[in-house]
Each structure stands twice: as structure tokens, then as C-alpha cells.
Amino acid sequence: MNYDFDRIINRNGTNSYKWDYVKRDGAVVPWDETDSGRHEKPVLPLWVADMDFPCPQPVVDAVTDIARLGVYGYAFPPPSYYDSVVRWMKRRHGWTVDPDTICFTPGIVPALHMLVSAYTNPGDKVLVQPPVYYPFFNAIENLQTVPALNPLTYRDGRYYMDFDDLAVKCADPDVKLAILCSPHNPVGRVWSADELRRFGRICMDNDVLVVSDEIHCDLILGDRTFTAYATLGEEYEERSIICTSPSKTFNLAALQASNMMIPDPGLRETFQSTVRNAGLFTLNPFGIAAVQAAYDHGEEWLDQLLAYLEGNFRFLDSFFRERLPGIPVIETEGTYLVWVDFTSLGLDKDALQRLMMEEARVFLDEGYIFGREGEGFERINIACPRSILAEALERIEGAVKGIMS
Ligand SMILES: Cc1ncc(COP(=O)(O)O)c(C=O)c1O
Structure with a gap:
């Protein structure tokens, strides 16, 4: 079976930690309470490590069978x-x-x-x-x-x-x-x-x-x-x-x-x-x-997923090389989480976070949460349809070029 990883699934309103919540001052709160601009230009979430892809069909079938039984002992x-x-x-x-x-x-x-x-x-x-x-x-x-x-x-x-x-x-x-x-x-x-x-x-x-x-x-x-x-x-x-x-x-x-x-x-x-x-x-x-x-x-699905993730990584890597060459991307050998070095911007952690959240309107995991050594870096979750990734990268480019001009 061929899986379509380009398909966009609307996860808003599903209690999704990634799409419906945001971290503010260490607390997880619903988006709407914090982000008045959400409906004008929704923030794209590429932070917590889950994927915007449905899992393999045999898994969906197995889980659906249990859900249909209606007895949850x-x-x-x-x-x-x-x-x-x-x-x-x-x-x-x-x-x-x-x-x-x-x-x-x-x-x-x-x-x-x-x-x-x-x-x-x-x-x-x-x-x-x-x-x-x-x-x-x-x-x-x-x-x-x-x-x-x-x-x-x-x-x-x-x-x-x-x-x-x-x-x-x-x-x-x-x-x-x-x-x-x-x-x-x-x-x-x-x-x-x-x-x-x-x-x-x-x-x-x-x-x-x-x-x-x-x-x-x-x-x-x-x-x-x-x-x-x-x-x-x-x-x-x-x-x-x-x-x-x-x-x-x-x-x-x-x-x-x-x-x-x-x-x-x-x-x-x-x-x-x-x-x-x-x-x-x-x-x-x-x-x-x-x-x-x-x-x-799940193996057939996984092999297709890995090819798609590799494509997403290459897409992101080329994007930074061509459009933001001063910002190095660390080669992702494993995981779907890409580590990007924004230290050349010279921003402190709060300013970098503001740049991503408020100017680019992308929600990434800030490097500093992984320890002091991560300050000035961003972690980008690329397990999403390529069109979402492309939109996020263009937003990042716009925000970064905005402070450079
Ligand atoms: C290294 C590592 N361990 C554990 C987890 C989460 O594990 P679980 O959801 O099973 O608690 C993650 C999630 O991103 C992870 O990256």
C-alpha cells in the first residue's frame, strides 16, 4: 500500500498537545487564551515530537476494532x-x-x-x-x-x-x-x-x-x-x-x-x-x-516514512543553504528533529524565542530547554507534510531577514 504523507490532517480541536496547546512560562495552556492573533495567521507548531501523519493502516484497524467493541475493561x-x-x-x-x-x-x-x-x-x-x-x-x-x-x-x-x-x-x-x-x-x-x-x-x-x-x-x-x-x-x-x-x-x-x-x-x-x-x-x-x-x-509504512523524512530533511537543509546560508543545519542522522544553529544572529534566548513565535509565527522547541548548551539553537520537528514545512521555513526566512535588514 502507498501512504500519502503529503496529506494535511486538521488536528485543531482534537486536544492535540502540539496543535491546541502552547507552553508559556513553563505551563501548558490552550492556545486561544494566549494568542489573540491565532485566527489571523495561525502559528505553525513544529515543536513536540509527534508526527502529523496517521499511523500504519493495520494499527488504525486494530485500534478501531477495539474502539468498536465498546467495552473498555x-x-x-x-x-x-x-x-x-x-x-x-x-x-x-x-x-x-x-x-x-x-x-x-x-x-x-x-x-x-x-x-x-x-x-x-x-x-x-x-x-x-x-x-x-x-x-x-x-x-x-x-x-x-x-x-x-x-x-x-x-x-x-x-x-x-x-x-x-x-x-x-x-x-x-x-x-x-x-x-x-x-x-x-x-x-x-x-x-x-x-x-x-x-x-x-x-x-x-x-x-x-x-x-x-x-x-x-x-x-x-x-x-x-x-x-x-x-x-x-x-x-x-x-x-x-x-x-x-x-x-x-x-x-x-x-x-x-x-x-x-x-x-x-x-x-x-x-x-x-x-x-x-x-x-x-x-x-x-x-x-x-x-x-x-x-x-x-508496520514495516512497509515505516520504510515509506523514512524516505519521506529524508526528503523533508534534504528540503530543509537546501532551504537554509540557499536562502539563509549563515545559519547552519546540523546533519540529522536519526530522529525527525532537526537541530539548527541560529547563534550567528547574536540574539539572547528570549529574543530568539520572540523572533520565532511572534515574527515568524512558528512554534519550535527552543534550544535552551535542552540545557544551557542549546542556547541560540532551535529544534524543528520535520514530521509533517512538506507543504507545512515549506510554509514554516518561509516564515522563518522572512523573520530572520527582517532583523538583518
Ligand atoms: C529521547 C526521548 N525519550 C522519551 C520520549 C517520550 O517517551 P514517552 O512518550 O514514551 O514518555 C521522547 C519524546 O520525544 C524522547 O525524545
């Missing part, structure tokens, strides 16, 4: 749920997952909170590599632990891990956990096996447990390959927790289903007891059905 993942996850990881990533190691959770962000709670005590430190997905900081701070920062290095338009600094940070005995973002949101790096091995070696040598958030693992652009952390070797697998979910890949975030792989039995039991203590014991029936349908029947 408790549901529990059947053995075939785990088989679907295992088959997907083997087929797409060459990773052999033991189904007994899989712990389901209603999303990775809740799981990260429970992981920090399970393996640290208040006052411990948790290592992260900014600029990085900001809910990592929320999980750390909400659990009264302290972020240990190992910032990525930005060199010649590409991001790298700073292993010397990592070794120094991990040598601090208070650092108990390291959260790896692989692929890395927001800078779009797909870490090589060598980089992951070096990262893992340093963590293991210092007895720092690795949590590898691999939610973007299926969204790899071009001919690059993703290395699942657990495939680096038994030692790596046993000293890590891998966070997976089909929710970014297939646009299922609202169905709240994710899977943590925890091969070590002791670590697994500690996590499961934290999950139990949070009163969580099931998933919703839509999530269960969607995970299975996506992993079992």
Missing part, C-alpha cells in the same frame, strides 16, 4: 505481545531479546522516573549529555537527585561525546546512573558502535549503571545503521536498562505503551518493585493492540 499484554517486540528487535536491529527481560510501562518518561527512583537515592548524581531531551532533567530533579553534566562537544558542525570529561564525571562516586540518548535528541546523532563501546566501558569501569533511551532507534535516515547498546556484548547488556517503544516510530505516543529490557534479574526485580509501588500493573487495550500491529505489520 482492563487489559493485559498477552504472550504474543512479547513475541512481536522480540521479532521486531531481531529483524530491524539484529538484537536477540529474551522476552522474560521485558518490563512494560505506560511510556518512557514515566519509566525514566521509576528507573531513577529504583536505582538511586536522593542526593545521588545522574549523568546526562546536554543538550539533551529535557525530561531527563525532570526525572533527575523530581526524584531529588542531581544532574552530572557531560556536555557534548560541537565541532565543525557535528556533535561528539567528550570521553575525557565523561571519565572525570564518572569517577565521582556519587554518580550512580548515566542516561544515554541513542539516537540523540535533539542533535540527531546516531552513535557509532565504537562511541557506544567507549561510553559503556567508562561507565562500567566506574560502576555507573547505563540507561539507554532508544526510543528513536527505528528513525535512522539515509544508509546509516543504528547499534542497539545491548548488542555490544553480554557485559554491556547486563549492566544496562534499554528503553524502547514503538511510539515515536509509528506515532503512537498517546497510547502509552513502552518496553524496558532489563536482562539482569536483580536489576529487573528492583525496577518491577518500583513499578508495583507506583500502583501500575497493566497497559491499556489500545496500546497493546497498537504495539503488536505496528511491530507485526
